[in-house]
Amino acid sequence: MGSPMSRRRLFGLGSLGAMAAAMGGCTFLMTRSVKAVDAAPPPPPPPPVSVRVSRGIRLHMIQTGWVAVKREHRAFNGPPALRLPAIMASRNWTEWMPITAFVIEHPEGLIVVDTGETARIADPGYTACDSMTGTFYNRNLQFVVTPEDEIAPQMIRLGLSPGQVRQVVMTHLHSDHMGGMSSFPNARVFVSDAARQGHAGALMCRLPSGVAYAPVTYAERNVGVFANTMALTADGTVYLVPTPGHARGHQSVLIVDEGKSLCLVGDAAFSLDQIQSGEIGGIVENHADAVRSVGILKRQFDAFGTIMLPTHDPGNASRLGGA
Numbered sequence: 001m002g003s004p005m006s007r008r009r010l011f012g013l014g015s016l017g018a019m020a021a022a023m024g025g026c027t028f029l030m031t032r033s034v035k036a037v038d039a040a041p042p043p044p045p046p047p048p049v050s051v052r053v054s055r056g057i058r059l060h061m062i063q064t065g066w067v068a069v070k071r072e073h074r075a076f077n078g079p080p081a082l083r084l085p086a087i088m089a090s091r092n093w094t095e096w097m098p099i100t101a102f103v104i105e106h107p108e109g110l111i112v113v114d115t116g117e118t119a120r121i122a123d124p125g126y127t128a129c130d131s132m133t134g135t136f137y138n139r140n141l142q143f144v145v146t147p148e149d150e151i152a153p154q155m156i157r158l159g160l161s162p163g164q165v166r167q168v169v170m171t172h173l174h175s176d177h178m179g180g181m182s183s184f185p186n187a188r189v190f191v192s193d194a195a196r197q198g199h200a201g202a203l204m205c206r207l208p209s210g211v212a213y214a215p216v217t218y219a220e221r222n223v224g225v226f227a228n229t230m231a232l233t234a235d236g237t238v239y240l241v242p243t244p245g246h247a248r249g250h251q252s253v254l255i256v257d258e259g260k261s262l263c264l265v266g267d268a269a270f271s272l273d274q275i276q277s278g279e280i281g282g283i284v285e286n287h288a289d290a291v292r293s294v295g296i297l298k299r300q301f302d303a304f305g306t307i308m309l310p311t312h313d314p315g316n317a318s319r320l321g322g323a
């Protein structure tokens, strides 16, 4: 697919045993033509948003392109067993949503949280780690990502060196979170053990070689409402917290300093609205875990007023404005 702006219609995620089971009898749906996103092609992503969190910490929010999904992918209120067939059958697309990555500028070094999407997503076969995964992405997701939208060139334009990134946290291994993983050759990379074994929709064939994985080990130590946490910095301001459900081993990052807190939520919820209402997304690998994780995020929000920053929430920029 030639131009990097070319729009690729990609269909979906799925663990693929569960997805195959859910799809049994619904195969005909996969051959149906599907309506493209109604809206016009999206504009270039807005420039990064950079805020001072505390005396020592700055946070940069970088939009690495756009994604549209089926409406039933973003939220599905029917029986969990029907969510995948509903996504496959749907002809209703969401609006274009941002694909966000974050860089925490911390006195102990740069920490990247999720690496966004790559322009390679437009290459035929990029998502075809196996035929089911490739088919799901191709039919149920649409992306617009240019090379200039990728995380590394945007960091360089901000004056931040990818080579100096000390830690990379992967909330999970869906395509739109792992596209820039190869840009940080000197970082330790935190992927949960469960995610490293693969999860629904993970692009395991696109994991770069030579990654220095770091172990993820949660300790029983309360931070906010989270009972199990892993400190990423010696000064006790940046923590990994478990938020499984959307994907096995999904994790989020909590920043706490000077009485403020921010949570980089990944895909544990698509929006702050979902956290507040308890609405569960349609792409969920473990429904009970997802309900628990969204409940914990809501308790954290209610108790501490934590600024919640889901990967695909267009409201992040205005909430960060008040950070």
Ligand SMILES: [Zn+2]
Pocket: 172, 174, 246, 247, 267
């Ligand atoms: Zn995801």
